[in-house]
Amino acid sequence: MGWVGVAADRGVLVAEEFDVIVVGAGPAGSAAALAARRAGAGVLLLDRADFPRDKACGDGIAAHALDVLAGLGVTDAVAGYPPLPALRLVGPGGGAVARALPRPAYTVPRQVFDARLVAAAVGAGAELRRHAVRRIEVRADRVVLDGELSARAVVGADGAGSVVRRLLGHPPNPDRHLALAIRGYAPARPGPPEQLIVTSAARWPAYAWSFPIGDGRANVGYGEVLRGEPLTRVHLLDRLAALLPGTDPAAVTGLRAHHLPLSTRRPAPGRGRTVLAGDALSLINPFTGEGIFYALLSGALAGTAAATTPDRAAARYAAALRHRLGTHLRHSSTAAWLGRYRRMVDAVVRVAGRDDRVYRTVVELGLGDGRLDARTLAMIGIGLSTPDAAPRH
Incomplete structure (x- = not known):
């Protein structure tokens, strides 16, 4: 003392x-x-x-x-707070993977x-x-x-x-090692509770999210890596609305922006x-x-x-x-470097949808202290040969 x-x-x-x-x-x-x-x-x-x-x-x-x-x-x-048992990840090309998390998350x-x-x-x-x-x-x-x-x-x-x-x-x-995001609270999306992450083809690397809390609300937001140009509140909210259809920025409460030093x-x-x-x-x-x-x-x-x-x-x-x-x-730095290429992220989403081991590796790398492995990299390489879906906004 x-x-x-x-x-x-x-x-x-x-x-x-x-x-x-x-x-x-x-x-x-x-x-x-x-x-x-x-x-x-x-x-x-x-x-x-x-x-x-x-x-x-x-x-x-x-x-x-x-x-x-x-x-x-x-x-x-x-x-x-109720557990969130699943994650839905939408790639920049529009493909999606929705699977149970290895262990539940919470909001x-x-x-x-x-x-x-x-x-x-x-x-x-x-x-x-x-x-x-x-x-x-x-x-x-x-x-x-x-x-x-x-x-x-x-x-x-x-x-x-x-x-x-x-x-x-x-x-x-500095820029490219710093992201800017905006966050607020909106009515939760209908359907089973899950974490939703929607990546963006435009302004990549960028994504929007919707994480239900369990009280009828969800934490929603959008963020992107800074690249040397100022980002306005209007821009962030426009991207949020584009990636989360049905979310009216005017109805989102508690909006606050924040920096993320990567x-x-x-x-x-x-x-x-x-x-x-x-x-x-x-x-x-x-x-x-x-x-x-x-x-x-x-x-x-x-x-x-x-x-x-x-x-x-x-x-x-x-x-x-x-x-x-x-x-x-x-x-994780290697994954971020590879993730600069949208085709790579789309390949990850496709492969994770087919292979639970790849999905678990990606989740552990993104949410915990996981590592890449040779099998995952090989599977992603195979996934790169699959044509992309129609591009997203």
Whole structure:
């Protein structure tokens, strides 16, 4: 826990000291706080907002994310929300695959999901405080935030616009490694509940989604990779309507846009006693835009490293990330590179519709920590010889 005292060092007064300070209380930050508390550290969890608060996101929670939470002792993050047993994926050429997911997914509004994780972190002994960090001073034996908060190690989990990342000297992701999406809530589509992803031939790489929540609403949205030109709200909503017929943008509530820093361009995981996790580390799957699993897993690894080896947290954390996600991140980057070609995506959809093993490999790669394999690549190669369907919008 923190304690109140006054210490002078280089003329700077430090009023409060903690073992670990986590900046950002979203999924990555809450996971970091939980992991650090499980390692016995005193934790201060900072966020600019009060909870519950909204966060622009697709709200999709994959089974892999729940695995990480279970390891942190959180078992009720999706309580009260029905499972989504299936996924329907529409390729740029119009072909589709609809199959049962290997394990069900969930749609939980971030206003609910994040608040539950914060409550779990506070329940585990972390102290939550509203505070916007503006300055970081890294010293030999500690890190000082804004001249008033001190910790043996700091976890920067403050999202796509991370202040910690910027103060460490890392620029934002450039175009082609950054996506922009808009999200809102609309009446759920009729029929059996399923995740729906509709890719776009125009403006590729781009897709729209509709994820039913279970209360009559669905999280709907559209996003595309930035390519050096500004994207307007009108454009994003027009593409949403084109790809999700029957969805009237005027009837969509809670519209918010957000950036997705893709994992194809990541900064260093940290420096010395300071580490980055989740969106702050550009951990967004470039193949699907999924980020909750990455956020929770990287947060847990970051919190453990910060609590157990604060003087070399960055080195310990980087090694843990390489061991746990290194191969997967290389494979997802390869998939994203191949996915630049619409014919390749159409081939994936066709083959996944015929072969459950390919389908499962694609799902694991896009929603969890899966990898490509020789058989899947060979099957996709065969699928490339199949003519495309009529192009979509």
